[in-house]
Amino acid sequence: MNRRTFVAGSAAAAFAEGPWRAIADMAEQATFPARFYWGVATSAYQIEGAWNADGKGESVWDRFTHTQGTILGADTGDLACDFYHRYRADIALARRQLHMNSFRFSVSWPRVVPAGKGTVNERGLDFYKRVTDAILENGMRPMCTLFHWDMPQALMPQGAWRSRETIANFVDYAEVVVKALADRIKTWSILNEPAVFARSGYGYPADDPVKTNFSESLRAQHNVNLAQADAFRMIHSRASQASVGTALSMSATYPTQNTDEDRAAAERYHAWQNLWFLQPAMRGTYPDAFPAGVPLEAMGFEPGDEKRMHAPLDWIGINNYNRLMVSATRPGSNAKGEAALGCATHMGTAGPLTDDGWEVWPQGHYDLLMRITRDFDHPAIEITENGCSYDDGPDVNGRVRDSRRTSYLKGYLTALARAIKDGARVRGYHAWSLMDNFEWHSGYTQRFGLLWVDFRDQRRIVKDSGYWYGNVAMTNRVD
Numbered sequence: 001m002n003r004r005t006f007v008a009g010s011a012a013a014a015f016a017e018g019p020w021r022a023i024a025d026m027a028e029q030a031t032f033p034a035r036f037y038w039g040v041a042t043s044a045y046q047i048e049g050a051w052n053a054d055g056k057g058e059s060v061w062d063r064f065t066h067t068q069g070t071i072l073g074a075d076t077g078d079l080a081c082d083f084y085h086r087y088r089a090d091i092a093l094a095r096r097q098l099h100m101n102s103f104r105f106s107v108s109w110p111r112v113v114p115a116g117k118g119t120v121n122e123r124g125l126d127f128y129k130r131v132t133d134a135i136l137e138n139g140m141r142p143m144c145t146l147f148h149w150d151m152p153q154a155l156m157p158q159g160a161w162r163s164r165e166t167i168a169n170f171v172d173y174a175e176v177v178v179k180a181l182a183d184r185i186k187t188w189s190i191l192n193e194p195a196v197f198a199r200s201g202y203g204y205p206a207d208d209p210v211k212t213n214f215s216e217s218l219r220a221q222h223n224v225n226l227a228q229a230d231a232f233r234m235i236h237s238r239a240s241q242a243s244v245g246t247a248l249s250m251s252a253t254y255p256t257q258n259t260d261e262d263r264a265a266a267e268r269y270h271a272w273q274n275l276w277f278l279q280p281a282m283r284g285t286y287p288d289a290f291p292a293g294v295p296l297e298a299m300g301f302e303p304g305d306e307k308r309m310h311a312p313l314d315w316i317g318i319n320n321y322n323r324l325m326v327s328a329t330r331p332g333s334n335a336k337g338e339a340a341l342g343c344a345t346h347m348g349t350a351g352p353l354t355d356d357g358w359e360v361w362p363q364g365h366y367d368l369l370m371r372i373t374r375d376f377d378h379p380a381i382e383i384t385e386n387g388c389s390y391d392d393g394p395d396v397n398g399r400v401r402d403s404r405r406t407s408y409l410k411g412y413l414t415a416l417a418r419a420i421k422d423g424a425r426v427r428g429y430h431a432w433s434l435m436d437n438f439e440w441h442s443g444y445t446q447r448f449g450l451l452w453v454d455f456r457d458q459r460r461i462v463k464d465s466g467y468w469y470g471n472v473a474m475t476n477r478v479d
Contacts, residue, residue: 030417030478037141037428038473039102040094040450041385043148043192045077046437048108050084054123057114059150060160060203061440070205075443081435082458084127088134090460094434095138097462098450098470102141104384104430105131106148106192107177109170116152117169125180132184142185143382143430145247146174146231148192151203160203161220164300167227174231175238182239189317189384190231191224193249194277198224205441214336215298222299222309225280229311232281246281247317247384250274251324252364252371254348261328265343269326272341274368282376284310291331291342315427316372319385323348323364354408356389356446362411369419369426380425386412387432389439389446394461400452405465413478431469435460 045061052058065076083090094100109116111124128144135142147170151160158165178188197204198221228246235244253270255262271279271287279287284306286294327344338345348359369381392402413429420426436449444455450466453459472478 030414032417032476033420033427034476036476037102037382037430038469039100039104039140039143039428039430040098040434041104041430041432042083042434042437043106043145044108044111045080045148045150046433046439047081047083047435048111049077049079049082051076051078053084054127055114055121056108056124057110057116057121058153059108059110060153060156060201060205061150063153064205071441072443072445075438077438079455080438081453081455086458087131090434091131091134091138091140093451093460093462095140098434098466099473100140100470101473102143102428102430103135104143104145104189105135106145106150108150109147109173110150110152110154112176113152113173114154116155117172120176125176128177129180129184132181136184141187143187143189143384144177144181144185145189145192146177147190149197149204151197153203156203160201161198161223161227162202162216164223164226167223167230170227171230171234175234178235178238178242182235182242186239186241186243188235188242188244190228190235190244190246191277192247192384193319194221194224194228194246195249195273198277214340215295218295218298219300221276222301222305225277225309226305228277229281229309232311232313243314245313245315245317245380245382246277247319247382248274248277249319250368250372251320251322252368253324253326253345254364256325256327259328262326265328265341266326268341269324269338269343269345270371272338272343273324274372278313278316278376280309281311281313282379289341313379315380315382316376317382317384318368318372319432320365320368320383321386321388322358323361352404354388354404355391356442358388360388360408360411362415365412366415366419369416369424370422373419373424378423378425380427382427383416383429385430385432387448389448391447392452392463394452398461400461400463402463402465405450405463406468409465409469409472410478413472417478 051062065071107128114121132142202220232244235242253266255266268289271289275287324345325348329342329344331339331342351359351361388408390402390404394400433448435451436447436453439446452461452463
């Protein structure tokens with residue numbers, strides 16, 4: 001691979017003059033290709049509610065949120081946004097008020113296969129048929145994610161993702177969904193952010209040993225790469241016209257100091273953060289993230305795995321929220337996690353911060369897209385998530401004046417338009433998220449939505465940023 005290091009350079013100087021000066025000169029270029037996909041992203045556990053309705057099985061997040069002291073405010077996803085009962089109105093709103101032409105949603109594995117394997121819950125499957133039909137009836141493309149973190153709790157005793165048995169369980173479940181929906185859905189995302197769920201927990205979030213057993217975490221990650229490839233081949237065998245990718249959590253990585261050591265560390269962390277679940281699929285190899293070499297034995301690598309995990313994705317999904325600053329460290333003999341890479345990381349802080357403390361840095365969006373474009377020979381790309389948390393609520397007139405979110409979107413979409421102009425084959429953008437929802441460990445304290453949700457009565461209000469984004473979708477340009 002022709003390796004390049006992200007350099008903040010001129011963008012950093014521009015931000016020093018003002019947080020949005022770095023994108024000011026791009027404004028007149030911020031137009032998008034014809035037939036560009038403008039969308040919103042959602043996930044099952046975060047919006048559906050109905051956690052035990054109509055035969056649904058328990059997920060790891062059901063178990064975790066019902067455990068005292070795990071979630072801010074003792075919140076759960078038991079009701080969430082009640083999308084399970086309100087999906088028709090929410091989908092229609094995405095089309096009629098926000099003018100979207102793409103709708104990203106996920107299927108809950110335990111809603112369809114309650115025990116994670118075996119008996120299929122037809123009532124759960126029927127729900128996703130109705131959701132898909134509603135998306136199509138509203139003139140939008142359905143983009144279906146097969147796994148967005150809600151591992152069936154029943155699979156935890158067998159080891160969840162650290163067990164090779166789970167690979168077959170996942171592919172069997174995915175086949176049930178694809179057989180039922182392939183006549184309606186052409187665009188499939190196999191996984192959402194494996195760098196999060198396969199590292200933070202074997203099933204995410206409840207399997208605590210991953211916090212102390214790095215080898216078991218590595219084994220889970222390798223099994224996820226095998227599952228991704230097996231599912232890719234299964235989908236194409238069942239749906240010849242399918243377009244299949246995965247949504248990967250990616251961040252531009254920059255050296256903290258302009259030294260050889262920090263630049264090399266930034267490259268290693270780029271491999272770990274951005275390529276660990278991409279390069280195996282695209283090339284059948286792991287990237288050089290570890291100074292001592294890829295720990296294949298600890299990962300449970302078996303003969304033939306390099307061929308098995310090679311399944312060139314039809315498109316690459318990128319979830320991008322922030323950039324990372326990387327410093328070199330000296331890994332010890334028992335180092336784990338980032339320390340085993342000889343890296344220490346922190347989020348950037350030079351740009352404005354959102355309400356959850358994430359830095360706003362559109363230049364990183366551009367740099368990341370161009371890096372993936374160059375290094376993987378101009379692949380098709382979908383921005384499967386990008387967004388920000390701001391806690392702006394309705395004023396006395398019921399209007400949500402969230403100007404900071406509009407500024408954020410303007411910055412990132414302008415950077416995206418510039419990347420497309422410079423050769424990135426990005427065909428779609430999905431804002432996270434359609435509406436305020438359950439944000440994992442943060443409960444309902446962080447609001448990422450284009451729709452403000454009153455969680456007391458489930459009232460929805462289109463925020464000013466939602467109207468602005470809808471205008472972008474109608475005009476195919478950033479004003």
